[in-house]
Amino acid sequence: MFCVGSVDTLVEYYKLFAQKKAEGKHNLRVATIFSYAANEDDKDADGILDEGGEIIGGDTGNKHTRDYLESFIADYNGMFGTNWSTKDTKSFYGYYQDIAKKVKERKVDILLVVNMFLTGFDSKTLNTLYVDKNLRYHGLIQATPAPTAFSTRSNHKATSSSSATSRNAPTKP
Numbered sequence: 001m002f003c004v005g006s007v008d009t010l011v012e013y014y015k016l017f018a019q020k021k022a023e024g025k026h027n028l029r030v031a032t033i034f035s036y037a038a039n040e041d042d043k044d045a046d047g048i049l050d051e052g053g054e055i056i057g058g059d060t061g062n063k064h065t066r067d068y069l070e071s072f073i074a075d076y077n078g079m080f081g082t083n084w085s086t087k088d089t090k091s092f093y094g095y096y097q098d099i100a101k102k103v104k105e106r107k108v109d110i111l112l113v114v115n116m117f118l119t120g121f122d123s124k125t126l127n128t129l130y131v132d133k134n135l136r137y138h139g140l141i142q143a144t145p146a147p148t149a150f151s152t153r154s155n156h157k158a159t160s161s162s163s164a165t166s167r168n169a170p171t172k173p
Contacts, residue, residue, distance in 0.1 A: 001103075001111045001126060003118060005133030007034050007065045010112050013132075014072060017110070029079055032072050032112040033099050036065040036086075080107070 004010045010032060017030045070086050073095060077083055080102065084095035100117070102108045106125045111117065114133075 001113060001117060001128070002130040003113050003133055005114070007036065007068075007114055009132065010034060010114055011065070011068050013112055014068075017112075018075070028109040029107065030110045030112065031076050031079075031099055031102070031108045032069075033096060033116050034065070034069060034112075034114045035116065036069055 002013065004013060014030065014032055017026075017028065020026055021028065021030070066086055073084050073086065076095070076099070080098075082095075082098060084098065085091045086095075096116075099108065099111070103111055103117075104125055
């Protein structure tokens with residue numbers, strides 16, 4: 001699991017993984033899930049009109065994060081022969097459940113997330129958490145057990161290796 005600080009950062013990482021895959025530099029199955037705001041602000045909206053009195057942007061402006069997620073889900077659908085979308089709650093929840101299942105079955109190599117799956121998600125096969133965001137207080141406490149939950153519960157002894165990595169903090173072996 002790869003946890004990042006914002007949806008914008010997640011989108012950039014996803015694009016980078018996709019580019020490297022297209023270049024033949026890896027064959028990882030990368031998936032993502034995140035929530036989006038229904039009435040998201042346009043980051044470039046500054047209230048300035050162009051010389052002709054028309055609003056600058058439109059279809060060439062920023063993509064809504066839902067549009068990005070929809071295209072990422074389309075990639076997922078292509079990988080696994082599914083038909084999920086963000087078009088309705090039932091389909092999105094189905095995607096959520098399916099991606100959790102695929103992670104547990106080791107069919108997803110890297111799951112990019114912002115906050116989803118950091119709490120309340122246990123998987124015996126998930127043993128590494130990469131972190132590119134500040135996790136503090138309860139967020140750190142809740143996120144750290146995700147890759148270790150099952151390994152420490154089995155007969156009270158660790159059965160798989162776990163690690164959390166952050167570029168903002170030193171790690172111990």
